[in-house]
Amino acid sequence: MISAAAELARGLARDAEAVCRHYLSKGRRSGRYWIIGDVQNTPGRSLYVRLSGPDYGPGAAGKWTDAATGEHGDLLDLIALNRDLPGLGEAMAEARRFLVLPHPAAASSRAPPTPAASPEAARRLFRAGRPVPGTPAEAYLRARGITARLDWPSLRYHPSVYCREVEDAPLEQLPALLAAVTAHDGTITGILRTWLDRHRPAKAPLADPRRAMGHLLGNAVRFGEASAILAAGEGVETMLALKSVLPRLPMAAGLSANHLAALELPPALHRLYIARDNDAAGRHAAEGLRERSAAIEVRELVPVHADFNLDLCRLGADGLRTRLAQQLPPSDRARFLNR
Secondary structure (H helix, E strand, O other), X not given: OHHHHHXXXXXXXXXXXXXXXXXXXOOEEEOOEEEEOOOOOOOOOOEEEEOOOOOOOXXXXXXXXXXXXXXXEOHHHHHHHHOOOXXXXXXXXXXXXXXXXXXXXXXXXXXXXXXXXXXXXXXXXXXXXEOOOOOHHHHHHHHOOOOOOOOOOOEEEEEEEEEOOOOOOOOEEEEXXXXXXXXXXXXXXXXXXXXXXOOOOOEOOOOOOEEEEEOOOOOEEEEOOOOOEEEEEOOHHHHHHHHOOOOOOOEEEOOOHHHHHOOOOOOOOOEEEEEOOOOHHHHHHHHHHHHOOOOOXXXXXXXXXXXXXXXXXXXXXXXXXXXXXXXXXXXXXXXXXXX
Protein backbone atom coordinates (compact mmCIF):
# COMPACT_ATOMS: atom_id res chain seq x y z
CA MET A 1 0.00 0.00 0.00
CA ILE A 2 2.80 2.41 0.89
CA SER A 3 4.59 1.69 -2.40
CA ALA A 4 1.38 2.19 -4.40
CA ALA A 5 0.65 5.45 -2.56
CA ALA A 6 4.17 6.73 -3.21
CA GLU A 7 3.85 5.88 -6.91
CA LEU A 8 0.54 7.75 -7.11
CA ALA A 9 2.08 10.75 -5.35
CA ARG A 10 4.94 10.76 -7.88
CA GLY A 11 2.43 10.52 -10.74
CA LEU A 12 0.55 13.53 -9.36
CA ALA A 13 3.81 15.46 -8.91
CA ARG A 14 4.74 14.97 -12.57
CA ASP A 15 1.57 16.93 -13.42
CA ALA A 16 1.64 19.21 -10.36
CA GLU A 17 0.33 22.35 -12.03
CA ALA A 18 -2.67 20.50 -13.49
CA VAL A 19 -3.40 19.07 -10.03
CA CYS A 20 -3.29 22.56 -8.54
CA ARG A 21 -5.48 24.04 -11.26
CA HIS A 22 -8.07 21.33 -10.60
CA TYR A 23 -8.11 21.17 -6.78
CA LEU A 24 -6.81 24.68 -5.93
CA SER A 25 -8.42 26.65 -8.74
CA LYS A 26 -8.57 29.91 -6.78
CA GLY A 27 -4.79 30.07 -6.53
CA ARG A 28 -2.20 31.16 -9.07
CA ARG A 29 1.23 30.26 -10.33
CA SER A 30 4.16 32.33 -9.09
CA GLY A 31 7.48 31.19 -10.50
CA ARG A 32 8.02 27.56 -9.53
CA TYR A 33 5.17 27.55 -7.01
CA TRP A 34 1.39 27.49 -6.86
CA ILE A 35 0.13 29.90 -4.20
CA ILE A 36 -3.24 29.59 -2.42
CA GLY A 37 -4.70 30.33 1.02
CA ASP A 38 -5.11 26.75 2.25
CA VAL A 39 -5.88 23.18 1.19
CA GLN A 40 -9.61 23.99 1.07
CA ASN A 41 -9.03 26.32 -1.94
CA THR A 42 -9.45 29.54 0.01
CA PRO A 43 -7.91 32.53 -1.79
CA GLY A 44 -4.71 33.72 -0.14
CA ARG A 45 -0.94 33.32 -0.01
CA SER A 46 -0.21 31.00 2.91
CA LEU A 47 0.15 27.67 1.12
CA TYR A 48 2.91 26.98 -1.41
CA VAL A 49 3.02 23.96 -3.75
CA ARG A 50 6.30 23.25 -5.54
CA LEU A 51 5.56 22.72 -9.25
CA SER A 52 8.93 21.41 -10.41
CA GLY A 53 11.85 19.47 -8.98
CA PRO A 54 13.06 15.90 -8.56
CA ASP A 55 10.69 12.97 -8.06
CA TYR A 56 11.61 12.66 -4.38
CA GLY A 57 13.85 14.12 -1.69
CA PRO A 58 14.53 17.78 -0.86
CA GLY A 59 12.84 20.17 -3.25
CA ALA A 60 10.68 17.46 -4.83
CA ALA A 61 7.85 18.52 -7.10
CA GLY A 62 4.41 18.30 -5.48
CA LYS A 63 5.58 19.04 -1.95
CA TRP A 64 3.55 21.73 -0.19
CA THR A 65 3.65 23.71 3.04
CA ASP A 66 1.03 25.92 4.69
CA ALA A 67 3.02 28.66 6.43
CA ALA A 68 0.03 29.65 8.56
CA THR A 69 -0.63 26.22 10.09
CA GLY A 70 2.64 24.35 9.61
CA GLU A 71 0.86 21.59 7.66
CA HIS A 72 2.85 20.00 4.85
CA GLY A 73 2.84 16.92 2.67
CA ASP A 74 2.64 15.65 -0.89
CA LEU A 75 -0.17 15.97 -3.44
CA LEU A 76 -1.86 12.79 -2.26
CA ASP A 77 -2.11 14.35 1.22
CA LEU A 78 -3.38 17.57 -0.33
CA ILE A 79 -6.14 15.78 -2.25
CA ALA A 80 -7.24 13.96 0.91
CA LEU A 81 -7.50 17.24 2.83
CA ASN A 82 -9.06 19.15 -0.06
CA ARG A 83 -11.78 16.56 -0.57
CA ASP A 84 -12.12 15.80 3.17
CA LEU A 85 -11.54 12.09 2.53
CA PRO A 86 -11.55 9.72 5.51
CA GLY A 87 -8.50 7.60 4.67
CA LEU A 88 -5.61 6.76 2.39
CA GLY A 89 -7.67 4.34 0.27
CA GLU A 90 -10.20 7.02 -0.63
CA ALA A 91 -7.42 9.50 -1.43
CA MET A 92 -5.74 6.96 -3.70
CA ALA A 93 -9.03 6.29 -5.48
CA GLU A 94 -9.51 10.01 -6.08
CA ALA A 95 -5.92 10.30 -7.35
CA ARG A 96 -6.49 7.42 -9.77
CA ARG A 97 -9.60 9.15 -11.07
CA PHE A 98 -7.62 12.34 -11.69
CA LEU A 99 -4.77 10.47 -13.40
CA VAL A 100 -7.25 8.36 -15.39
CA LEU A 101 -5.80 5.12 -14.00
CA PRO A 102 -7.75 1.89 -13.42
CA HIS A 103 -8.46 0.72 -9.89
CA PRO A 104 -6.52 -2.47 -9.07
CA ALA A 105 -9.73 -4.19 -7.97
CA ALA A 106 -11.15 -3.69 -11.44
CA ALA A 107 -8.49 -5.85 -13.07
CA SER A 108 -10.64 -9.02 -12.96
CA SER A 109 -13.61 -7.29 -14.64
CA ARG A 110 -11.53 -5.39 -17.18
CA ALA A 111 -12.40 -5.88 -20.84
CA PRO A 112 -10.33 -8.51 -22.66
CA PRO A 113 -6.94 -7.22 -23.81
CA THR A 114 -6.64 -6.00 -27.37
CA PRO A 115 -3.58 -6.00 -29.63
CA ALA A 116 -1.32 -3.13 -28.63
CA ALA A 117 -1.47 -1.29 -31.97
CA SER A 118 -5.10 -2.02 -32.88
CA PRO A 119 -7.81 0.60 -33.51
CA GLU A 120 -9.59 -0.60 -30.34
CA ALA A 121 -6.42 0.01 -28.29
CA ALA A 122 -6.26 3.49 -29.83
CA ARG A 123 -9.89 4.16 -28.91
CA ARG A 124 -9.37 3.00 -25.32
CA LEU A 125 -6.34 5.23 -24.86
CA PHE A 126 -8.11 8.23 -26.36
CA ARG A 127 -11.17 7.74 -24.13
CA ALA A 128 -8.86 7.75 -21.10
CA GLY A 129 -7.61 11.24 -21.94
CA ARG A 130 -9.17 14.56 -21.03
CA PRO A 131 -9.70 17.84 -22.94
CA VAL A 132 -6.56 19.79 -23.78
CA PRO A 133 -7.42 23.27 -22.36
CA GLY A 134 -5.69 23.93 -19.04
CA THR A 135 -3.20 21.04 -19.39
CA PRO A 136 0.51 20.77 -20.27
CA ALA A 137 -0.59 19.83 -23.79
CA GLU A 138 -2.08 23.31 -24.16
CA ALA A 139 1.14 24.84 -22.82
CA TYR A 140 3.13 22.85 -25.40
CA LEU A 141 0.94 23.97 -28.31
CA ARG A 142 0.88 27.59 -27.15
CA ALA A 143 4.69 27.51 -26.94
CA ARG A 144 4.62 26.56 -30.63
CA GLY A 145 2.88 29.87 -31.35
CA ILE A 146 -0.53 28.26 -31.88
CA THR A 147 -3.43 30.50 -30.83
CA ALA A 148 -6.26 28.40 -32.32
CA ARG A 149 -8.93 26.89 -30.10
CA LEU A 150 -7.83 23.55 -28.65
CA ASP A 151 -11.12 22.03 -27.48
CA TRP A 152 -11.43 19.92 -30.63
CA PRO A 153 -13.00 16.46 -30.26
CA SER A 154 -9.90 15.08 -31.99
CA LEU A 155 -7.47 16.25 -29.28
CA ARG A 156 -6.93 15.06 -25.71
CA TYR A 157 -4.28 15.04 -23.01
CA HIS A 158 -3.18 12.13 -20.82
CA PRO A 159 -0.77 12.68 -17.91
CA SER A 160 0.81 9.22 -18.03
CA VAL A 161 1.21 7.28 -21.30
CA TYR A 162 3.63 4.36 -21.64
CA CYS A 163 6.61 4.83 -23.93
CA ARG A 164 9.88 3.09 -24.62
CA GLU A 165 13.04 4.91 -25.78
CA VAL A 166 14.27 1.93 -27.80
CA GLU A 167 12.92 -1.58 -28.31
CA ASP A 168 14.74 -3.23 -25.37
CA ALA A 169 14.54 -0.26 -22.98
CA PRO A 170 12.27 -0.41 -19.92
CA LEU A 171 8.82 1.13 -20.17
CA GLU A 172 8.31 4.56 -18.66
CA GLN A 173 5.34 6.88 -18.39
CA LEU A 174 5.23 10.43 -19.73
CA PRO A 175 2.48 12.98 -20.33
CA ALA A 176 1.23 13.05 -23.91
CA LEU A 177 -0.86 14.97 -26.38
CA LEU A 178 -3.28 12.53 -28.05
CA ALA A 179 -4.69 13.13 -31.53
CA ALA A 180 -7.47 10.85 -32.78
CA VAL A 181 -7.25 9.61 -36.36
CA THR A 182 -10.76 9.18 -37.76
CA ALA A 183 -12.64 8.04 -40.83
CA HIS A 184 -15.23 10.31 -42.49
CA ASP A 185 -17.98 9.00 -40.20
CA GLY A 186 -16.01 9.99 -37.08
CA THR A 187 -14.95 6.46 -36.12
CA ILE A 188 -11.56 6.48 -34.41
CA THR A 189 -9.23 4.23 -36.39
CA GLY A 190 -5.92 5.24 -34.81
CA ILE A 191 -4.13 7.71 -32.59
CA LEU A 192 -1.01 9.85 -32.62
CA ARG A 193 0.85 10.13 -29.31
CA THR A 194 3.18 13.11 -28.81
CA TRP A 195 5.06 12.63 -25.54
CA LEU A 196 5.77 15.81 -23.62
CA ASP A 197 8.59 16.97 -21.39
CA ARG A 198 7.60 16.84 -17.71
CA HIS A 199 9.25 20.15 -16.84
CA ARG A 200 8.81 22.51 -19.80
CA PRO A 201 6.37 23.06 -22.69
CA ALA A 202 8.19 20.97 -25.29
CA LYS A 203 8.27 17.47 -26.70
CA ALA A 204 9.88 14.84 -24.47
CA PRO A 205 13.63 14.37 -25.04
CA LEU A 206 13.15 11.08 -26.88
CA ALA A 207 14.68 10.02 -30.18
CA ASP A 208 11.13 9.58 -31.48
CA PRO A 209 8.64 11.57 -29.36
CA ARG A 210 5.78 10.96 -31.81
CA ARG A 211 4.30 7.55 -32.57
CA ALA A 212 1.07 6.48 -34.21
CA MET A 213 -0.98 3.34 -33.75
CA GLY A 214 -4.02 1.84 -35.44
CA HIS A 215 -5.21 2.21 -39.04
CA LEU A 216 -3.94 5.47 -40.53
CA LEU A 217 -4.07 5.01 -44.31
CA GLY A 218 -6.76 7.17 -45.87
CA ASN A 219 -7.78 8.64 -42.50
CA ALA A 220 -6.80 11.84 -40.69
CA VAL A 221 -6.87 13.98 -37.56
CA ARG A 222 -9.76 16.34 -38.28
CA PHE A 223 -10.41 19.93 -37.19
CA GLY A 224 -13.92 20.81 -38.29
CA GLU A 225 -16.40 18.99 -40.52
CA ALA A 226 -15.57 19.29 -44.21
CA SER A 227 -18.09 19.20 -47.01
CA ALA A 228 -17.34 21.46 -49.96
CA ILE A 229 -13.94 22.90 -48.96
CA LEU A 230 -11.05 21.33 -47.03
CA ALA A 231 -7.41 22.10 -46.24
CA ALA A 232 -5.22 19.01 -45.77
CA GLY A 233 -1.61 18.79 -44.63
CA GLU A 234 0.80 16.58 -42.74
CA GLY A 235 1.32 17.48 -39.08
CA VAL A 236 -1.10 18.28 -36.28
CA GLU A 237 0.89 21.38 -35.29
CA THR A 238 1.06 22.46 -38.94
CA MET A 239 -2.71 22.40 -39.33
CA LEU A 240 -3.32 24.02 -35.93
CA ALA A 241 -0.96 26.81 -36.99
CA LEU A 242 -3.15 27.37 -40.05
CA LYS A 243 -6.23 27.18 -37.82
CA SER A 244 -4.78 30.11 -35.87
CA VAL A 245 -5.36 32.40 -38.87
CA LEU A 246 -7.99 30.41 -40.84
CA PRO A 247 -10.30 29.38 -37.99
CA ARG A 248 -13.38 28.71 -40.13
CA LEU A 249 -11.69 26.53 -42.75
CA PRO A 250 -12.13 22.77 -42.07
CA MET A 251 -8.78 20.98 -41.91
CA ALA A 252 -7.28 17.50 -41.76
CA ALA A 253 -3.81 16.28 -40.79
CA GLY A 254 -2.62 13.11 -42.51
CA LEU A 255 0.40 12.79 -40.12
CA SER A 256 3.01 12.09 -42.83
CA ALA A 257 3.69 12.85 -46.49
CA ASN A 258 2.80 9.30 -47.57
CA HIS A 259 -0.46 9.33 -45.62
CA LEU A 260 -1.34 12.78 -46.96
CA ALA A 261 -0.95 11.49 -50.52
CA ALA A 262 -3.34 8.61 -49.69
CA LEU A 263 -5.97 10.72 -47.87
CA GLU A 264 -9.58 9.78 -48.65
CA LEU A 265 -11.54 12.93 -49.50
CA PRO A 266 -15.19 13.73 -48.71
CA PRO A 267 -17.47 12.82 -51.64
CA ALA A 268 -19.03 16.31 -51.80
CA LEU A 269 -15.69 18.14 -51.86
CA HIS A 270 -15.19 20.62 -54.69
CA ARG A 271 -12.14 22.58 -53.52
CA LEU A 272 -9.06 21.17 -51.78
CA TYR A 273 -6.19 23.17 -50.33
CA ILE A 274 -3.05 21.09 -49.93
CA ALA A 275 -1.03 22.72 -47.14
CA ARG A 276 2.18 20.95 -48.02
CA ASP A 277 5.51 21.02 -46.25
CA ASN A 278 8.25 22.88 -48.10
CA ASP A 279 10.46 19.90 -48.99
CA ALA A 280 10.71 17.12 -51.56
CA ALA A 281 8.43 14.79 -49.60
CA GLY A 282 5.84 17.54 -49.32
CA ARG A 283 5.95 18.21 -53.04
CA HIS A 284 5.56 14.52 -53.85
CA ALA A 285 2.65 14.19 -51.41
CA ALA A 286 0.89 17.15 -53.04
CA GLU A 287 1.45 15.67 -56.50
CA GLY A 288 0.06 12.31 -55.43
CA LEU A 289 -3.02 13.80 -53.81
CA ARG A 290 -3.61 16.09 -56.79
CA GLU A 291 -3.49 13.12 -59.19
CA ARG A 292 -6.15 11.35 -57.12
CA SER A 293 -8.36 14.47 -57.08
CA ALA A 294 -8.91 15.08 -60.80
CA ALA A 295 -12.57 16.09 -60.38
CA ILE A 296 -11.78 18.60 -57.60
CA GLU A 297 -10.30 22.09 -57.76
CA VAL A 298 -6.92 21.74 -56.05
CA ARG A 299 -4.78 24.63 -54.80
CA GLU A 300 -1.49 24.35 -52.95
CA LEU A 301 -0.61 26.42 -49.89
CA VAL A 302 3.17 26.68 -49.63
CA PRO A 303 5.02 27.98 -46.54
CA VAL A 304 8.08 30.22 -46.55
CA HIS A 305 9.96 27.93 -44.17
CA ALA A 306 9.77 24.15 -43.69
CA ASP A 307 6.10 24.12 -42.63
CA PHE A 308 3.34 26.47 -41.55
CA ASN A 309 4.05 26.05 -37.85
CA LEU A 310 7.55 27.40 -38.45
CA ASP A 311 6.04 30.21 -40.51
CA LEU A 312 3.74 31.11 -37.61
CA CYS A 313 6.65 31.10 -35.15
CA ARG A 314 9.00 33.11 -37.38
CA LEU A 315 6.64 35.38 -39.31
CA GLY A 316 4.01 35.84 -36.62
CA ALA A 317 0.26 35.70 -37.21
CA ASP A 318 0.22 38.86 -39.33
CA GLY A 319 3.07 37.62 -41.52
CA LEU A 320 1.34 34.27 -42.01
CA ARG A 321 -1.92 36.00 -42.92
CA THR A 322 -0.08 38.06 -45.52
CA ARG A 323 1.51 34.91 -46.95
CA LEU A 324 -1.83 33.08 -47.14
CA ALA A 325 -3.71 36.07 -48.55
CA GLN A 326 -1.47 35.81 -51.62
CA GLN A 327 -2.49 32.16 -52.12
CA LEU A 328 -6.25 32.27 -51.49
CA PRO A 329 -8.83 33.37 -54.06
CA PRO A 330 -10.70 36.56 -53.05
CA SER A 331 -13.89 34.68 -52.11
CA ASP A 332 -12.09 32.37 -49.65
CA ARG A 333 -9.87 35.18 -48.40
CA ALA A 334 -12.97 37.10 -47.29
CA ARG A 335 -14.67 33.96 -45.96
CA PHE A 336 -11.88 32.26 -44.02
CA LEU A 337 -8.97 34.59 -43.31
CA ASN A 338 -9.04 35.84 -39.72
CA ARG A 339 -8.00 39.47 -39.47
